[in-house]
Amino acid sequence: MRIQAHLLTGLRLALALPLAVAFARPDSLSPFVVALLLAAAIGSDYFDGVVARRQGTASAGGQLFDHATDCLFVTACLAGAALAGSVPPVLPVLVAxxxxxxxxDSYWLHRRKQLRMSTIGRWNGIGYFVPLVVLAAARLELVPALTPLLTAIARIVAYVLVASTLVSIVD
Incomplete structure (x- = not known):
């Protein structure tokens, strides 16, 4: 049975709302479940493109679906984290x-038939997952003494992403 790349992307899309709620209300899901679902979302992001390329089904439409899902996922989860006071509220707004x-820019300014990626945009796209991973790790409290440090690191990374996203928008 062949795994369809769109199903992997769809999995990430389906995980956006429950994880956004979990980041907004940390008591709504166990920290272990949050970490597991976040790992599944990140895995689906990595493997959807791999599967599409290997099966020869990669397309401009699939790329748009993947990137739009990434945006919706990280925007929703970062908005949840912002509601909890864990990241600056401006970050999910800037991501969107x-x-x-x-x-x-890709379709109208540059008249491309597919998305036109920039280096900073690509790194930001990866970076938007980092505060979420760090917050999920902090909530696991594997080493309780590190929880405040991890929470602070997530916030600092989020502020760096605010700056890099502003640079990306101006670029």
């Missing part, structure tokens, strides 16, 4: 604005 600009 940067993605909108990315799509408009």
């Amino acid at each position: 604005l940067a993605f909108g600009q990315y799509v408009l």
Whole structure:
């Protein structure tokens, strides 16, 4: 049985709402479940493109679905984290604005038939997952003494992402 790349992307899309709620209300899901679901989402992000390329089904539409799902996923989860006071509220807003600009620039400004990626945009896309992973790790409290440090690291990374996203938008 062949795994369809769109099913992997769809899994990430389906995980956006429950994880956004979990980041907004840490008591809504166990920390272990949050970490497991986040790992599944990240795995689906990595493997959807691999599967599409190996099966010869990669397409501009699939790329748009993948990137739009990434945007929706990280925006929702970061918004949840912002509601909990874990990351600055401006970050999910900037993520959505940067993605909108990315799509408009690709299709209308540059008249491409597929998304036109920039280096900073690619790194930001990866980076948006980092505060979520660090927050999920902090909530596991494997080493309780490190929980405040991990929470602070997530916040610092989020502020760095605010700056890099602003640079990306101006670029």
